Amino acid sequence: MVIKSSSLKNRWLFWHQWIGVIACVGMVLWGLSGASHPIMSRLQPAPKQFMPPLAPVDLSQAVSLPALLQQQAITQFRHISLVHLDGEAYYRVALSDAVRYFSVVNGQERTDAERAAAISLANYYTGRDASSVRAVEAVTDFAPDYHPVNRLLPVWRVAYASEDGLRAYIDTEQSRLATLVDDRRAFLTKVFQWGHNWSFLQACSRLQLAVATTVLILILASAVTGITLYIKQRKTAPYRLKRWGVQWWHREFGGWVSLVILLLASSGLFHLWMSDIQQRRPLQATAFVADGSALSLQAWSQLATGKILKLDIYGRGEALFWQIIPVTTGMDGVPSAQVAAMHHHGDPSAAPPAPMLWMTRHQLVTALTPETYAGEWVNVIAGKTLPGIVSVGWVTAFANEYGFVFKRLPVLKVQTSQADHTRLYVEPATGTLAASINDTDGLEGFVFAYLHKWSVQSVSKDVRDVLAILAALAVSLTGLLGAYLFAKKRG
Secondary structure (H helix, E strand, O other): OOOOHHHHHHHHHHHHHHHHHHHHHHHHHHHHHHHHHHHHHHOOOOOOOOOOOOOOEEHHHOOOHHHHHHHOOOOEEOEEEEEEEOOEEEEEEEOOOOEEEEEOOOOOEEOOHHHHHHHHHHHHHHOOOHHHEEEEEEEOOOEOOEOHHHOOOOEEEEEEOOOOOOEEEEEOOOOEEEEEEOHHHHHHHHHHHHHHOOHHHOOOHHHHHHHHHHHHHHHHHHHHHHHHHHHHOOOOHHHHOOOOOHHHHHHHHHHHHHHHHHHHHHHHHHHHHHHHHHHHOOOOOOOOOEEHHHOOHHHHHHHOOOEEEEEEEEEEEOEEEEEEEEHHHOOOOOOHHHOOOOOOOOOHHHOOOOOEEEEEEOOEEEEEOHHHHHHHHHHHHHOOOOOOEEEEEEEOOOEOOEOHHHOOOOEEEEEEOOOOOOEEEEEOOOOEEEEEEOHHHHHHHHHHHHHHOOOOOOOOHHHHHHHHHHHHHHHHHHHHHHHHHHHHHOO
């Protein structure tokens, strides 16, 4: 039975027009900014190197670290690691209020080494030289130029005097690159944040969430009413509408695009609310301070016995965790994805050997498997007991639910037996909880990655980007056609 024209106008057509005229604002903003994202990602400045600058250090010939701490009257520390600066190796000792560098060869302290290390690493990753460095500053909070999506703090910002205004953000603790930003990238990011995240409302996060939610619901309603009209008018439309006219295009084009709109808007709404929920969760604190006396000569004599590529020591009180990558594992001991924000996923088929993990407590040295490390980490660092650890395994490349957005590699995936199957991703080099993901988080990550961003790994990135751009532009065009018809009818 064909519904009468007056009935359609009073019901579905009326609501589609008035809902659509409001929804088209969101369709245009989200569509155009969504189309810009693949382009923006391709304009990301590329680093010249993807691995930290590693070199063998023979700890058996190095200054005794326990003796050095005692000599320097260092009673507590947060993290100790090996760094390379100007061709020399140093112990990097992070305290609660400062970072100090001591030569591995003679124990001499180098002043202003943290700043020099930031510059050296920035030059290494960018391929530029120190003469072009314009400014260097420590960054302890996220800012418009260094968004929370980068996750790593504190970092150093090294700016270059060049036409592109390149800035490198360096995590000196792990000698890794957090991200590269130039003027073009910064501008495009601002445009994307304005059009896609609606940063013009970020001063009031509750209003931002409410307005974005309302517009997304209206977009969904507009798509539903549009599909309903398409179906109900399928018999009369060919006779009423001028072929190739604006109304014909809006109907025929919009009928198919409405399916894309439903997919993108619903997945975007789910991501919007899940992001808000995740941001409001209390953070798992992993800040810790270890006693300098816990780093005993006995433990040092057992563990500092040969050449290594990497050393990390941290803990709480008298319990210390050690991560050591011996030189025997080769220069691939640290995955290239240590370059945190460059979308470099590494090669899972060529996963590097796992670092060696140790724990020292009360003069005792214990070799840790990933499973025992996870159990000890929960007890010492997290300060609580989980219902149970089902499995633990190394993650050496960004993939699946642990994507490049989490920045840190390698990590251990700790699968628990909690009701929501919480998975903890822990970085053994620092003891940092990189991510905590439950079943709902995993579902949201899957929906956002595959239904919203179309990140299907089996499809070429070029093909995915082209499809994403065309889909986003189609959404914007549908909204603009609808707005034009609405204005013309009432003009």
